[in-house]
Amino acid sequence: MTRGRSRTLLVVGGTAVIALGAGIFAGTRITSPADAIARTAAPEASEVTVPVELRTLNSEVVTRGDVTSAGAVDVTPETGGLETPPIVTGQVPEVGAEITEGAALLEIVGRPLIALAGELPMYRSLRPGMSGPDVEQLELTLDRLGLDPGEVDDEYTAATGNAVAELFERIGYEPPAPDPQAEAELDAANDAVDQAEDAVEDAEEALDAAAPGPDGAPADEDALEDALDDARERLEEAEAARDEAAAAAGTPLPASEVMFVPSLPRRVDEVHVRRGGQVDGAVMSVSGASLVVTANVDEADYELLAVDQAVSIEVPTGEQVPGTITAIAEAEGEGATGWDVTITPGELTPEQAEALRGQNVRVTVPIESTDGDVLAVPLAALTAGPGGESRVEVMRDGVAELVEVEVGLTAQGYAEVTAVDGTLAEGDLVVVGDGGEDTDDGSDE
Incomplete structure (x- = not known):
């Protein structure tokens, strides 16, 4: 009995010890709601600081622009005076080709379309005897090309026609043919001169051969001299008429064979015809060899820009090339905003x-x-004081100190600062926010 009771006491005691241990262990794993909230709460926010830097600040306007060729022009030949359909027979340029002054843009029914520089379009065919501002423009152009049109004025003379003929011969084409009626009139005038010259010759021979009459009376030399004077006068009139007819029969300039554009050289941007095709409207588009960039800016940037300002243009290859602002104008057109x-x-x-x-x-x-x-x-480090002054908060050994500053240039997310009250140096830590806020230290450029 004694041994059995002892065994029972040991079992009961062991069970009690185990229960006590389990209770103590469970007690360590039970947390009250208040303790749980305290343990999971966010830590107290701390100040976010960045160092004061030494850097060069640059204020700039950055935008994008489209690159185009200056002054695009559609080339539309005048074909109304042609007697045959305006078929393209050659000289079709490639896109990207350069058109120079005095060169053929195209060949239509075997005749060239010559490019010349001038503001006035070729609105009519020109020929000797005509006058006007278009004639003056032509003579200025011929003179610029080293061709001699005679006196540069607004009169189309025989010298003008000769210079036009040389213009065509330079590029391997026969000069334009004179008007058939003018040629016929010139032929008739030449015949009249020949006849007048014969008459003068006959009158001179008659005077030289004058002899006394059958009765010994002297020859009537006065009558013979009068006849010679009349013959010479008629010759002068015939020569004047011949010169006038020759001028009228000089080399003309058909409107279908010349194209004036504001400036040359130019680049061929588009070609709308092919050899063997028929001309119907614009045959090509040409633009100035020089390039321009057109950008659009808002009102704020517009206030910072001025004509003649230097710019930097980024080439797609990565290079930077210089440029100059040459014009600023308010954007026009439906829906347009800002400034071009x-x-x-x-x-x-x-x-x-x-x-x-x-x-x-x-x-x-x-x-x-x-x-x-x-x-x-x-x-983000700048704050305003009670009097509107600018200041920064500097952390020194964990203690915040407000330092009044004078703000200079602001650019690229930074501000130039100079301490007014207190000290500020490179490396000092300035507050830009606290740990509970989203901050932007301005370092993203």
């Missing part, structure tokens, strides 16, 4: 020009820059 800025690139290599043509490019306009490195802080 025209930029002329500086001198370009052929490779740069080809890479730029037709592209949309990044344009940077420098506005203002600090003179070297200055103390700069992110814009």
Whole structure:
């Protein structure tokens, strides 16, 4: 019995110890709601700081612009005076070809369409005896090309026609044929001169051969001299008529064989015809060899820009080329907003020009820059004091100190600052927010 009771006491005691241990263990795993909230609460927010930097600040306008060729012009030949259908027979240029002054743009029914520089279009065919501002423009052009049109005025003379003939001969074409009626009149005038010359010769011979009459009376030399004077007068009249007819029969300039464009050389942008095809409207589009960039800016950027300002243009290859603002105008057209800025690139290599043509490019306009490195802080570090003064909060050994500053240039998310009250140096930590806020330190450029 004693041994059995002892065994029972041991079992009961062991069970009690195990129950006590289990209770203690369970007690360590039970957490009250208040404890749970305290343990999961966010830590107290701390200040977010960034160092004061030494950097050069640059204020600039950055935009994008489309690159086009200056002054695109549609070439539409005048074919109304042709006697045959206007079939293209040759000289069709390739896109990208350069058109120079005095060269053939195209060949239509075997005749060239010559490119000349001038503001007035070729609105009529020209021939000797005509006058007007279009004649003056032609003579100025011929003179510029080293051809001699005689006195440069508004009169189309025989000298003008000779210069026109040389213009065609230079590019391997026969000069335009004179008007058939004018040629016929010239032939008749030449015949009249020949007859007048014969009459003068006969009158001179008659006077030289004068002899006394059968009765010994002297010859009537006065009558013979009068006849000679009359013959010579008729010759002068015939020669004057011949000269006038010759001028009228000089080389003309058909409207179908010349195309005036505002400036040359130009680049062929589009070609709308082929050899063997018929001309119907514009045959090609040509533009100035020079390029322009057109960008659009808003009112805020417009206030910062001016004509003659220097810009930097990014070529698609990554190069930067200089340019100049040449015009600023309010955008026009339905739905247009802002201001259109025209930029002329500086001198370009052929490779740069080809890479730029037709592209949309990044344009940077420098506005203002600090003179070297200055103390700069992110814009987020600036706060306003009670009097409107600017200040920054500097952390020194864990203690915040407000330092009044004078703000200079702001650019690229930073502000130039100079301490007014207190000290501020490179590396000082300025507050831009606290840990509970989304911050932007301005370092993203």
